[in-house]
Amino acid sequence: MLSLKSTEILRLGVANLLVHPGRSVLTMLGILFGVCAVVATLAIVEGISLKMQEEVLKMGATNIIVAARKPAESQSASTGDQGHALAYGLTYDDAERIQSSIQGASVIVPARKIPVTARYLTRRNRVEVFGTVPWYTETYGIEVTQGRWLAPLDLKKMDNVTVLGSSLAVELFPHEEPLGKVIWLGENAYRVIGVLAPRGSGSAGAGGEDFDHVAYIPLTAASRRFGNVILDRSVGSHSFEMCELHEITVKLKSAEQVRPAARIITGLLEKFHDPKKKDWEVQVPLDRLDALERTKWLFVVLGVSIAAISLLVGGIGIMNIMLASVTERTREIGIRRALGAKRRDIVSQFLVETVVLSTLGGAIGVFVGVLMAWGIPWALARVAEILKVGGEAALSNLSRTVVTPGAVILALSASIFVGIASGVYPAYRAAQMDPIRALRHE
Amino acid sequence: MSLARLIELTKTYVMGADVVVEALRGINLSVEEGQYLAIMGPSGSGKSTILNLMGCLDRPTSGRYILGGEDVSDLGDAALSEVRGRRIGFIFQSFNLIPQLTALDNIEVPLFYQGVHRRDRRRRSMELAERIGLGPRARHKPMELSGGEQQRVAIARALVNDPLIILADEPTGNLDSKTGKEILALFDDLSSRGRTLIIVTHDEAVGRRTHGIVRVADGNIVSHEKN
Incomplete structure (x- = not known):
């Protein structure tokens, strides 16, 4: 579909982003925080869920408890x-x-x-x-x-x-x-x-x-x-x-x-x-595991929704910067069009820039999110120590966080999606420019 | 057979509800291979519109434009881009180099969109940088080059795809007279090597160096003098 080899477009995109490194980094931040939030939230939920599963398993997954009531x-x-x-x-x-x-x-x-x-x-x-x-x-x-x-x-x-x-x-x-x-x-x-x-x-x-x-x-x-x-x-x-x-x-x-x-x-x-x-009750710990699984998904959906808002804001940020960048580079677009660039070449050039930005932001976000997931239990333990809080029970559910491959994949694909979604409109605007007017643009 | 033929070409712009500007009112022009033509006329006479149409940046309202034996008057946007990339070389008054690219990278842009391999592009751009006398300054960005050097880069870029026709819009307009003469000498050299060149200019002295002057006024060709 693309008329150029993708590595060439990628190289061009990266080169263009490096023209304004500071701006690129700032643009990335929104996605970075969003992805970081996704990864950390999922890690906490997963950690709590695992801990609760263990407690249910303490009662024995192969057990049935018949209790008097x-x-x-x-x-x-x-x-x-x-x-x-x-x-x-x-x-x-x-x-x-x-x-x-x-x-x-x-x-x-x-x-x-x-x-x-x-x-x-x-x-x-x-x-x-x-x-x-x-x-x-x-x-x-x-x-x-x-x-x-x-x-x-x-x-x-x-x-x-x-x-x-x-x-x-x-x-x-x-x-x-x-x-x-x-x-x-x-x-x-x-x-x-x-x-x-x-x-x-x-x-x-x-x-x-x-x-x-x-x-x-x-x-x-x-x-x-x-x-x-x-x-x-x-x-x-x-x-x-x-x-x-x-x-x-x-x-x-x-x-x-x-x-x-x-x-x-x-x-x-x-x-x-x-x-x-x-006057009796049959308890199946295995059923509690299932209930736990459902509760966990509820929290996953909740956490991811909140993080999605952050990603949305990040995406709007990227779109904003790209629209400004398209206006700023009107002349360049005109030159490229005059020298043989098709509309879709222009679209892919700007799309690649947003996707590179958001993916890189996403990757760094995953890294920071993993660090956070790793640091939260440690920090809570220190806080509890300093405040001499005996409330181990309250904190014990946060004593472990687990980063799953699924969470990382979800976060990365979300950031790539945001990159595409936020790049489409600016790229379209760029491609629709009249080359003659674009060439005259000061 | 002519290299480029404009037949009864018109171009009208609709500016508003009932404001219609007739930029070209039926132009007939034939450019032979190896010809070096100047298009002259006052501002607003339609000479830039002719250049835009010949450069496939725009489509005529009516009439035909035959370039290299192919009727390109009704081609779609993608096809026109292809024609520009392969058959046209542009040189602009304000050089129009891409600021973040080095001189060599700028020279390579047309080849980039034709999918020419990186190594081949670099070989070709180095060759051209050498030919236009850019030498060691080929790795500099446009901002670091003088006006004359920038226009040389633009000329190299116009040559890189080995075009049928080179279109220059006031190429010396932004240069001092000494540098302008150097650039014109480069044009003479290209012409003597058989390149087909169309140059839009205000300057009679520039016009006298060409094979012929096409004078335009009010969207019509008023005369076609041979030098």
Whole structure:
């Protein structure tokens, strides 16, 4: 289509831009900032998204979590009615039914959660007692820093042993060695056999559970010592609850099995639980990943729209300068036309200039954007340090940014597009000039 | 057969709703190969319009223009550009060099648009720079050259595509008389080598050096004298 070899036109364009290097650089800035904004925004969104994905994956992508939920109408029934215990939640029968119906489930972990007060000497602490089974660790990657995790024998013997979450261990034993010490969980004494590494609070979709402020005990011990009735005095007025199991985690061998299995479990629970009083919930972490993906795209679209405005302004800047340049070079256009340049030669000459400008601006913008993406977490960490802000949680989502090839390609193609779009009109104006008048132009 | 023939050529400009300027009212002119002609006349007589039409910068309102055996009166814009690039050499009063290009680059511009390879262009422009006596100043930009040198560059540029016809519009108008004479000597030399030259001028002394003077007034050719 072009009558000249493209390298020749490119060389000519670059030469013309170098005639006014300062002007060219200033013209580029708009695109540079726009592209820089695109790259940095996408890097931040990608970083947040990855971090949230990791947190969901902590719950296990091949897991299905069946959780007990207090039915909605139970609130009024329980308060003030002390003689009547609210019965709800999952049962051991449910666990057995799930076990027998799901093929390919590698582990099934039942669990109970009981809120109690933990005491050691004079120190007390509201904690959640988590009655579970030794194979809990196979579903959730748990790391023991001191002592050991619950053993099958502990379960069988209904031993009063406990493994402490990391922050609970520090609160109860700020100075002492926790291993072998005896603490009180509610009415009973338990021997500390292990301490876990910090697991972090599942801020992203894990229901805000604090995994570190938990005392783990054998499930058998939990039902024996605490019974199935739980007296909760935490909110002034007390209420009774009856709940065999609070949670059943089903671990499958592969992610493809998760959704069919979740349907089977939902079916089972619908069949055996009162449909008017839904007291259970099936959580699929994999579904949360999908929801996360959608949220991420929302932010991508938002971020890119804002950056697009900057690119638009940059494009208008280029167009403005090019229109001025076309007027300024009217005579040159006339000369070139007289010496044999066709209209399309003139069009390509000016288009090449805008595209070179915007592409170069885009390339530098990508570079600066990558630097920014790299610098933002670092700068935030420094700011947090200086201000002594403990709000790590708030900043932790920005602790990592990821520049994807897709973001770079998007930014570069956007800048090339802006170059073409902003160059078309000035180039057209230049090409439409009458050569005779252009030659006379002073 | 004539190299260039203008047959009953007219050109009218519509300036406004009912203002029509008749720049040319039926011109007949025939230019033979190797001829060196001067077109003379007062300002507004239509001599520049003749030059523009002969240079294919403009199309006639009516009449025919045959250049090198081809009727170019009705060609489209792209085709006319092609004709200008390959068959015409322009020399202007105000030199019309592109300021950001060196003398050599300026000489090469017509070849650039014909897609001639860079190396061939450079070889040809160096050759011409040498011939017009530019020597070491060929790598300078127009601003750094004297008027005479600039016009020499323009002449080299007009020769670079080996045109059928060279059109010069007041080529000595912006030069002092000594430099003007040098440029005219260069024209004489070109003519003696067989180039076809048309020169628009006010200067009778310039006209006397040519093979013939075409006098124009009010859009008509009033006389065609042979020297």
